[in-house]
Amino acid sequence: MGHGPILRVVGLLKDVETRWSATFLMIDRVLEQYQAVDKFLNAPGQEEIAHHSFDPMTLRVLQDIRRFLEIFHIVQEIVSAEKTPTLSIVLPMYEKLIVMLNDLAKDLDELSHAIKVSVQKLEEYLSLSRRTKIYSLAMGK
Structure with a gap:
């Protein structure tokens, strides 16, 4: 029985104002891990926080914002290398x-x-x- 892709074990990201990549990395991480986040938010006993689950439109918007910020991230990575x-x-x-x-x-x-x-x-x-x-x-x- 398939349960979807296996997710990486990751830690929290910190917001760093000095890099263009901070917001990109946070959005990238939430999109990568959203399957687990959504499952948690919609699990029994999580009714108080279930409303934080994203609808499909919000996920599409986040994916678009990620694409936009990724360009800055790529340039920042090249320059900082x-x-x-x-x-x-x-x-x-x-x-x-x-x-x-x-x-x-x-x-x-x-x-x-x-x-x-x-x-x-x-x-x-x-x-x-x-x-x-x-x-x-x-x-x-």
Whole structure:
């Protein structure tokens, strides 16, 4: 008799404001473990908290938000993998991030406003960076 996939044994994640990945990792974990969470919430004796169970629409929205935040997570992981992230690494990654976000906005119409605001902010940072002398030095060969 099948009981679904076997879930990993995991600990709690802590919210860390210094990383783009904190919210992504928490959403990723809840989606990964939701089968167990839902089973617990709907178990006998859990009537007081059963209302915290997610409906299918909420799960779909969380999956979309996860896709959106995953792009930031990927870039943050690439940048933080460097011992000393420099402008010559970060600025091209921001440019790639903008391309990935614009592509995602086409797939996630419901989140397109949030995605476009993110792109605008990144473009603002890049524009400011490009007007500085340090940009030329960082990007020079």
